[in-house]
Amino acid sequence: MPGPLRILSVVGARPQFIKAAPVSRAIAAKAGLAEIMVHTGQHHDAGMSDVFFAELGIPAPAHHLGIHGGSHGEMTGRMLAALEAVMLAERPGRVLVYGDTNSTLAGALAAAKLAIPIAHVEAGLRSFNRRMPEEINRVLTDHLSDLLFVPTQAAIANLAREGITQGVHHVGDVMYDATLAAGARAAGASGILARLGLAAHGFFLATIHRAENTDDRAALAAVLDWLKARAAEAPVVLPLHPRTEKMARAHGLSLDPLRVIAPVGYLDMARLLSACRMVFTDSGGVQKEAYFHRKPCVTLRGETEWVETVAAGWNRLWRGPDFVAPRREIPDYGMGDAAARIARLMAACGRNGAARPP
Ligand code: UD1
Numbered sequence: 130m131p132g133p134l135r136i137l138s139v140v141g142a143r144p145q146f147i148k149a150a151p152v153s154r155a156i157a158a159k160a161g162l163a164e165i166m167v168h169t170g171q172h173h174d175a176g177m178s179d180v181f182f183a184e185l186g187i188p189a190p191a192h193h194l195g196i197h198g199g200s201h202g203e204m205t206g207r208m209l210a211a212l213e214a215v216m217l218a219e220r221p222g223r224v225l226v227y228g229d230t231n232s233t234l235a236g237a238l239a240a241a242k243l244a245i246p247i248a249h250v251e252a253g254l255r256s257f258n259r260r261m262p263e264e265i266n267r268v269l270t271d272h273l274s275d276l277l278f279v280p281t282q283a284a285i286a287n288l289a290r291e292g293i294t295q296g297v298h299h300v301g302d303v304m305y306d307a308t309l310a311a312g313a314r315a316a317g318a319s320g321i322l323a324r325l326g327l328a329a330h331g332f333f334l335a336t337i338h339r340a341e342n343t344d345d346r347a348a349l350a351a352v353l354d355w356l357k358a359r360a361a362e363a364p365v366v367l368p369l370h371p372r373t374e375k376m377a378r379a380h381g382l383s384l385d386p387l388r389v390i391a392p393v394g395y396l397d398m399a400r401l402l403s404a405c406r407m408v409f410t411d412s413g414g415v416q417k418e419a420y421f422h423r424k425p426c427v428t429l430r431g432e433t434e435w436v437e438t439v440a441a442g443w444n445r446l447w448r449g450p451d452f453v454a455p456r457r458e459i460p461d462y463g464m465g466d467a468a469a470r471i472a473r474l475m476a477a478c479g480r481n482g483a484a485r486p487p
Pocket residue numbers: 142143144171172173174175177178198199229230231232262263338339340371372375413
Protein backbone atom coordinates (compact mmCIF):
# COMPACT_ATOMS: atom_id res chain seq x y z
CA MET A 130 0.00 0.00 0.00
CA PRO A 131 1.63 3.31 -1.00
CA GLY A 132 1.66 6.06 1.65
CA PRO A 133 -0.28 9.31 1.21
CA LEU A 134 0.57 11.72 -1.59
CA ARG A 135 2.81 14.23 0.17
CA ILE A 136 2.17 17.81 -0.89
CA LEU A 137 4.79 20.40 -0.07
CA SER A 138 3.12 23.81 0.28
CA VAL A 139 5.22 26.95 -0.05
CA VAL A 140 4.00 30.11 1.70
CA GLY A 141 5.81 33.27 2.72
CA ALA A 142 3.67 36.41 2.47
CA ARG A 143 0.54 37.52 4.33
CA PRO A 144 -2.02 36.75 1.61
CA GLN A 145 -0.55 33.26 1.21
CA PHE A 146 -1.18 32.36 4.83
CA ILE A 147 -4.81 33.37 4.37
CA LYS A 148 -5.17 31.39 1.13
CA ALA A 149 -3.40 28.37 2.63
CA ALA A 150 -5.70 28.19 5.68
CA PRO A 151 -8.75 26.65 3.95
CA VAL A 152 -6.60 24.56 1.59
CA SER A 153 -4.58 23.05 4.46
CA ARG A 154 -7.81 22.15 6.20
CA ALA A 155 -9.11 20.51 3.02
CA ILE A 156 -5.86 18.56 2.53
CA ALA A 157 -6.01 17.32 6.12
CA ALA A 158 -9.60 16.20 5.57
CA LYS A 159 -8.88 14.34 2.32
CA ALA A 160 -7.87 10.70 2.61
CA GLY A 161 -4.67 9.91 0.74
CA LEU A 162 -3.14 13.40 1.09
CA ALA A 163 -0.58 14.73 3.56
CA GLU A 164 0.94 18.23 3.72
CA ILE A 165 4.42 19.55 4.44
CA MET A 166 4.19 23.29 5.10
CA VAL A 167 7.22 25.43 4.24
CA HIS A 168 7.45 29.12 5.23
CA THR A 169 10.07 31.03 3.25
CA GLY A 170 10.19 33.85 5.82
CA GLN A 171 9.37 36.60 3.28
CA HIS A 172 6.97 38.19 5.78
CA HIS A 173 8.37 37.82 9.25
CA ASP A 174 6.89 40.39 11.69
CA ALA A 175 4.54 38.73 14.15
CA GLY A 176 1.65 40.89 12.88
CA MET A 177 2.38 39.93 9.26
CA SER A 178 2.84 36.19 9.85
CA ASP A 179 2.42 34.49 13.28
CA VAL A 180 -0.98 36.06 13.92
CA PHE A 181 -2.45 34.29 10.87
CA PHE A 182 -1.07 30.87 11.81
CA ALA A 183 -2.54 31.28 15.29
CA GLU A 184 -5.94 32.73 14.30
CA LEU A 185 -6.59 30.52 11.30
CA GLY A 186 -5.23 27.25 12.72
CA ILE A 187 -2.65 26.80 9.97
CA PRO A 188 -0.25 23.95 10.74
CA ALA A 189 3.11 25.16 12.03
CA PRO A 190 5.63 25.09 9.20
CA ALA A 191 7.80 21.96 9.10
CA HIS A 192 10.52 24.18 7.62
CA HIS A 193 11.03 27.90 8.19
CA LEU A 194 13.68 29.31 5.87
CA GLY A 195 13.94 32.78 7.45
CA ILE A 196 14.65 34.49 4.11
CA HIS A 197 13.51 38.10 3.63
CA GLY A 198 14.71 41.44 2.36
CA GLY A 199 17.24 42.24 -0.35
CA SER A 200 16.55 42.85 -4.01
CA HIS A 201 13.99 40.74 -5.88
CA GLY A 202 16.69 38.65 -7.55
CA GLU A 203 18.59 38.12 -4.33
CA MET A 204 15.51 37.18 -2.31
CA THR A 205 14.17 34.85 -5.01
CA GLY A 206 17.60 33.28 -5.55
CA ARG A 207 18.15 32.58 -1.87
CA MET A 208 14.69 31.04 -1.62
CA LEU A 209 15.33 28.93 -4.72
CA ALA A 210 18.47 27.38 -3.23
CA ALA A 211 16.92 26.80 0.19
CA LEU A 212 13.68 25.36 -1.23
CA GLU A 213 15.61 23.00 -3.49
CA ALA A 214 17.42 21.61 -0.44
CA VAL A 215 14.10 21.11 1.40
CA MET A 216 12.52 19.43 -1.64
CA LEU A 217 15.51 17.13 -2.07
CA ALA A 218 15.24 16.12 1.58
CA GLU A 219 11.44 15.74 1.63
CA ARG A 220 10.91 14.29 -1.88
CA PRO A 221 7.26 15.43 -2.07
CA GLY A 222 4.89 14.07 -4.72
CA ARG A 223 3.67 17.58 -5.55
CA VAL A 224 4.49 21.20 -4.76
CA LEU A 225 1.66 23.66 -4.09
CA VAL A 226 2.18 27.41 -4.52
CA TYR A 227 -0.12 30.39 -4.07
CA GLY A 228 -0.56 33.72 -5.83
CA ASP A 229 2.24 35.80 -7.24
CA THR A 230 4.97 36.65 -4.75
CA ASN A 231 8.68 35.94 -4.90
CA SER A 232 7.99 32.92 -2.65
CA THR A 233 5.57 31.61 -5.30
CA LEU A 234 8.08 31.81 -8.13
CA ALA A 235 10.94 30.37 -6.05
CA GLY A 236 8.75 27.41 -5.03
CA ALA A 237 7.62 26.72 -8.58
CA LEU A 238 11.10 27.04 -10.07
CA ALA A 239 12.75 24.83 -7.44
CA ALA A 240 10.10 22.14 -8.05
CA ALA A 241 10.27 22.41 -11.85
CA LYS A 242 14.03 21.87 -11.83
CA LEU A 243 13.52 18.71 -9.76
CA ALA A 244 10.67 17.56 -12.07
CA ILE A 245 8.16 17.67 -9.22
CA PRO A 246 4.61 18.44 -10.46
CA ILE A 247 3.36 21.88 -9.42
CA ALA A 248 -0.12 23.10 -8.53
CA HIS A 249 -0.76 26.84 -8.65
CA VAL A 250 -3.62 28.33 -6.64
CA GLU A 251 -4.86 31.61 -8.13
CA ALA A 252 -3.50 30.81 -11.56
CA GLY A 253 -4.25 32.82 -14.69
CA LEU A 254 -4.51 36.31 -13.25
CA ARG A 255 -2.94 39.04 -15.34
CA SER A 256 -2.51 42.79 -15.01
CA PHE A 257 -0.76 42.95 -18.41
CA ASN A 258 1.75 45.22 -16.73
CA ARG A 259 5.16 43.56 -16.91
CA ARG A 260 6.72 46.28 -14.72
CA MET A 261 4.96 44.67 -11.76
CA PRO A 262 7.16 42.04 -10.11
CA GLU A 263 3.99 40.06 -9.40
CA GLU A 264 3.12 39.82 -13.12
CA ILE A 265 6.48 38.20 -13.88
CA ASN A 266 6.00 35.80 -10.95
CA ARG A 267 2.54 34.70 -12.06
CA VAL A 268 3.31 34.28 -15.77
CA LEU A 269 6.35 32.13 -15.04
CA THR A 270 4.61 30.11 -12.33
CA ASP A 271 1.65 29.35 -14.60
CA HIS A 272 3.95 28.12 -17.34
CA LEU A 273 5.71 25.78 -14.88
CA SER A 274 2.52 24.33 -13.34
CA ASP A 275 0.61 21.25 -14.45
CA LEU A 276 -2.44 21.93 -12.24
CA LEU A 277 -3.76 25.47 -12.54
CA PHE A 278 -6.52 26.33 -10.10
CA VAL A 279 -8.19 29.46 -11.42
CA PRO A 280 -10.62 31.68 -9.50
CA THR A 281 -12.32 33.42 -12.45
CA GLN A 282 -13.49 33.05 -16.03
CA ALA A 283 -11.12 35.82 -17.07
CA ALA A 284 -8.21 33.73 -15.78
CA ILE A 285 -9.20 30.83 -18.05
CA ALA A 286 -9.15 33.18 -21.06
CA ASN A 287 -5.79 34.67 -20.00
CA LEU A 288 -4.21 31.22 -19.83
CA ALA A 289 -5.72 30.15 -23.16
CA ARG A 290 -4.20 33.24 -24.77
CA GLU A 291 -0.80 31.97 -23.62
CA GLY A 292 -1.50 28.47 -24.94
CA ILE A 293 -2.32 26.92 -21.55
CA THR A 294 -5.53 24.90 -21.75
CA GLN A 295 -4.63 21.58 -20.09
CA GLY A 296 -4.77 21.09 -16.33
CA VAL A 297 -6.82 24.28 -15.90
CA HIS A 298 -9.61 23.98 -13.31
CA HIS A 299 -12.03 26.74 -12.38
CA VAL A 300 -12.45 25.96 -8.68
CA GLY A 301 -13.52 29.38 -7.33
CA ASP A 302 -11.60 31.60 -4.96
CA VAL A 303 -10.00 30.23 -1.80
CA MET A 304 -10.14 33.72 -0.27
CA TYR A 305 -13.91 33.48 -0.43
CA ASP A 306 -13.66 30.19 1.49
CA ALA A 307 -11.52 32.03 4.08
CA THR A 308 -14.01 34.90 4.35
CA LEU A 309 -16.91 32.50 4.93
CA ALA A 310 -14.92 30.56 7.54
CA ALA A 311 -14.03 33.75 9.43
CA GLY A 312 -17.43 35.46 9.00
CA ALA A 313 -19.38 34.67 12.13
CA ARG A 314 -16.23 34.33 14.25
CA ALA A 315 -14.97 37.80 13.32
CA ALA A 316 -18.10 39.53 14.59
CA GLY A 317 -17.74 37.84 17.99
CA ALA A 318 -13.96 37.64 18.37
CA SER A 319 -12.88 41.07 17.16
CA GLY A 320 -13.14 44.06 19.46
CA ILE A 321 -11.46 46.37 16.98
CA LEU A 322 -14.34 48.80 16.48
CA ALA A 323 -14.58 49.50 20.20
CA ARG A 324 -10.80 49.66 20.53
CA LEU A 325 -10.56 52.31 17.82
CA GLY A 326 -13.77 54.09 18.83
CA LEU A 327 -15.28 53.53 15.39
CA ALA A 328 -18.98 53.48 14.62
CA ALA A 329 -20.21 50.86 12.16
CA HIS A 330 -20.53 52.47 8.69
CA GLY A 331 -18.83 55.59 9.99
CA PHE A 332 -15.38 55.09 8.45
CA PHE A 333 -13.47 54.18 5.31
CA LEU A 334 -10.92 51.34 5.25
CA ALA A 335 -7.70 51.73 3.25
CA THR A 336 -4.59 49.66 2.54
CA ILE A 337 -1.52 50.54 0.45
CA HIS A 338 1.58 48.47 -0.20
CA ARG A 339 2.27 48.15 -3.94
CA ALA A 340 5.78 49.10 -5.01
CA GLU A 341 4.30 51.34 -7.73
CA ASN A 342 2.50 53.37 -5.02
CA THR A 343 5.21 53.40 -2.35
CA ASP A 344 8.69 53.47 -3.82
CA ASP A 345 8.48 56.75 -5.71
CA ARG A 346 7.95 59.81 -3.50
CA ALA A 347 5.55 61.59 -5.89
CA ALA A 348 3.47 58.43 -6.34
CA LEU A 349 3.13 57.85 -2.59
CA ALA A 350 2.37 61.53 -1.98
CA ALA A 351 -0.40 61.38 -4.61
CA VAL A 352 -2.07 58.31 -3.03
CA LEU A 353 -1.79 59.77 0.47
CA ASP A 354 -3.17 63.13 -0.65
CA TRP A 355 -6.16 61.39 -2.23
CA LEU A 356 -6.82 59.44 0.99
CA LYS A 357 -6.38 62.58 3.12
CA ALA A 358 -9.02 64.34 1.00
CA ARG A 359 -11.46 61.44 1.74
CA ALA A 360 -10.75 61.90 5.46
CA ALA A 361 -12.70 65.18 5.34
CA GLU A 362 -15.84 63.05 4.93
CA ALA A 363 -15.16 60.22 7.42
CA PRO A 364 -12.14 58.75 9.23
CA VAL A 365 -9.86 56.76 6.91
CA VAL A 366 -8.52 53.74 8.84
CA LEU A 367 -5.18 52.62 7.41
CA PRO A 368 -3.61 49.40 8.75
CA LEU A 369 -0.11 50.27 7.64
CA HIS A 370 1.97 47.71 5.72
CA PRO A 371 5.64 47.77 6.87
CA ARG A 372 6.78 48.61 3.36
CA THR A 373 4.56 51.71 3.29
CA GLU A 374 5.60 52.74 6.79
CA LYS A 375 9.25 52.51 5.79
CA MET A 376 8.79 54.41 2.53
CA ALA A 377 6.63 57.19 4.04
CA ARG A 378 9.35 57.75 6.63
CA ALA A 379 12.12 57.65 4.02
CA HIS A 380 10.25 60.13 1.80
CA GLY A 381 9.44 62.39 4.77
CA LEU A 382 5.67 62.19 4.12
CA SER A 383 3.15 62.83 6.89
CA LEU A 384 0.23 60.43 7.33
CA ASP A 385 -1.97 62.91 9.23
CA PRO A 386 -4.99 62.94 9.45
CA LEU A 387 -5.29 59.27 8.44
CA ARG A 388 -6.15 56.85 11.28
CA VAL A 389 -2.97 54.81 11.01
CA ILE A 390 -2.89 51.49 12.87
CA ALA A 391 -0.45 48.56 12.85
CA PRO A 392 -1.29 45.70 10.46
CA VAL A 393 -4.19 43.77 11.94
CA GLY A 394 -4.98 40.06 12.18
CA TYR A 395 -7.46 38.42 9.86
CA LEU A 396 -10.44 38.53 12.22
CA ASP A 397 -9.95 42.25 12.94
CA MET A 398 -9.58 42.86 9.21
CA ALA A 399 -12.78 40.94 8.49
CA ARG A 400 -14.57 43.06 11.11
CA LEU A 401 -13.23 46.30 9.62
CA LEU A 402 -14.31 45.16 6.16
CA SER A 403 -17.78 44.23 7.33
CA ALA A 404 -18.28 47.53 9.21
CA CYS A 405 -16.69 50.09 6.89
CA ARG A 406 -18.52 52.37 4.50
CA MET A 407 -16.18 51.83 1.57
CA VAL A 408 -12.72 50.39 0.76
CA PHE A 409 -9.72 52.11 -0.86
CA THR A 410 -6.89 49.71 -1.66
CA ASP A 411 -4.11 48.61 -3.98
CA SER A 412 -4.26 45.06 -2.56
CA GLY A 413 -5.43 42.20 -4.74
CA GLY A 414 -7.05 40.33 -1.89
CA VAL A 415 -8.73 43.32 -0.29
CA GLN A 416 -10.44 44.30 -3.58
CA LYS A 417 -12.21 40.95 -3.62
CA GLU A 418 -12.93 40.98 0.10
CA ALA A 419 -14.64 44.35 -0.36
CA TYR A 420 -17.04 42.54 -2.69
CA PHE A 421 -17.41 39.55 -0.33
CA HIS A 422 -18.58 42.06 2.29
CA ARG A 423 -20.61 43.92 -0.38
CA LYS A 424 -18.68 47.16 0.09
CA PRO A 425 -17.86 49.45 -2.82
CA CYS A 426 -14.14 49.69 -3.57
CA VAL A 427 -11.82 52.14 -5.27
CA THR A 428 -8.65 50.40 -6.45
CA LEU A 429 -5.62 52.63 -6.10
CA ARG A 430 -3.96 51.36 -9.26
CA GLY A 431 -4.09 51.87 -13.00
CA GLU A 432 -5.30 48.33 -13.66
CA THR A 433 -6.68 45.32 -11.83
CA GLU A 434 -6.41 41.56 -12.26
CA TRP A 435 -9.89 41.20 -10.74
CA VAL A 436 -11.71 42.65 -13.74
CA GLU A 437 -15.04 41.05 -12.83
CA THR A 438 -15.29 43.24 -9.71
CA VAL A 439 -15.22 46.30 -11.99
CA ALA A 440 -17.59 44.80 -14.58
CA ALA A 441 -20.05 43.95 -11.78
CA GLY A 442 -20.09 47.52 -10.45
CA TRP A 443 -18.39 46.89 -7.06
CA ASN A 444 -14.98 48.28 -7.88
CA ARG A 445 -13.54 51.11 -9.90
CA LEU A 446 -10.05 52.15 -10.78
CA TRP A 447 -8.71 55.21 -9.04
CA ARG A 448 -7.90 57.19 -12.15
CA GLY A 449 -10.38 55.41 -14.37
CA PRO A 450 -13.76 56.71 -15.48
CA ASP A 451 -16.17 57.73 -12.71
CA PHE A 452 -18.76 55.53 -14.36
CA VAL A 453 -19.66 52.51 -12.26
CA ALA A 454 -21.44 49.60 -13.97
CA PRO A 455 -24.83 48.53 -12.56
CA ARG A 456 -24.19 46.29 -9.57
CA ARG A 457 -24.65 42.56 -9.88
CA GLU A 458 -23.47 39.41 -8.18
CA ILE A 459 -20.21 37.73 -9.30
CA PRO A 460 -20.60 33.98 -9.78
CA ASP A 461 -16.90 33.33 -10.52
CA TYR A 462 -15.67 33.03 -6.93
CA GLY A 463 -17.76 29.94 -6.23
CA MET A 464 -19.65 28.69 -3.21
CA GLY A 465 -16.90 28.54 -0.59
CA ASP A 466 -15.79 25.07 -1.66
CA ALA A 467 -12.71 26.02 -3.71
CA ALA A 468 -10.29 24.45 -1.22
CA ALA A 469 -12.18 21.15 -1.12
CA ARG A 470 -12.16 21.03 -4.91
CA ILE A 471 -8.42 21.71 -4.96
CA ALA A 472 -7.75 18.85 -2.54
CA ARG A 473 -10.00 16.51 -4.55
CA LEU A 474 -8.27 17.37 -7.82
CA MET A 475 -4.79 16.92 -6.38
CA ALA A 476 -5.78 13.53 -4.95
CA ALA A 477 -7.37 12.47 -8.25
CA CYS A 478 -4.29 13.53 -10.17
CA GLY A 479 -2.08 11.27 -8.06
CA ARG A 480 1.66 10.97 -8.18
CA ASN A 481 2.42 11.48 -11.82
CA GLY A 482 1.06 14.98 -12.31
CA ALA A 483 -1.58 16.10 -14.78
CA ALA A 484 -0.80 15.46 -18.42
CA ARG A 485 0.52 18.60 -20.11
CA PRO A 486 1.80 18.65 -23.66
CA PRO A 487 5.61 19.02 -23.82
C1 UD1 B 1 4.90 41.18 -1.14
C2 UD1 B 1 4.60 40.65 -2.54
C3 UD1 B 1 3.30 41.25 -3.04
C4 UD1 B 1 2.17 41.04 -2.06
C5 UD1 B 1 2.58 41.54 -0.68
C6 UD1 B 1 1.51 41.18 0.31
C7 UD1 B 1 6.56 40.18 -3.96
C8 UD1 B 1 7.35 40.65 -5.11
N1 UD1 B 1 5.64 41.04 -3.48
O1 UD1 B 1 5.10 42.57 -1.23
O2 UD1 B 1 2.94 40.62 -4.25
O3 UD1 B 1 1.05 41.74 -2.51
O4 UD1 B 1 3.81 40.90 -0.28
O5 UD1 B 1 1.60 41.95 1.46
O6 UD1 B 1 6.76 39.09 -3.51
N2 UD1 B 1 8.58 44.11 5.76
C9 UD1 B 1 8.81 44.06 7.10
N3 UD1 B 1 8.24 43.04 7.81
C10 UD1 B 1 7.49 42.07 7.24
C11 UD1 B 1 7.28 42.13 5.86
C12 UD1 B 1 7.83 43.16 5.13
O7 UD1 B 1 9.50 44.91 7.67
O8 UD1 B 1 6.99 41.17 7.96
C13 UD1 B 1 9.18 45.25 5.00
C14 UD1 B 1 10.65 45.05 4.72
O9 UD1 B 1 11.25 46.29 4.80
C15 UD1 B 1 10.65 44.60 3.27
C16 UD1 B 1 9.46 45.37 2.69
O10 UD1 B 1 8.52 45.41 3.76
O11 UD1 B 1 11.86 44.89 2.67
C17 UD1 B 1 8.84 44.73 1.51
O12 UD1 B 1 8.53 43.36 1.76
P1 UD1 B 1 8.49 42.30 0.55
O13 UD1 B 1 8.08 40.97 1.07
O14 UD1 B 1 9.74 42.40 -0.24
O15 UD1 B 1 7.38 42.89 -0.40
P2 UD1 B 1 5.89 43.36 -0.10
O16 UD1 B 1 5.80 44.79 -0.46
O17 UD1 B 1 5.49 42.94 1.25
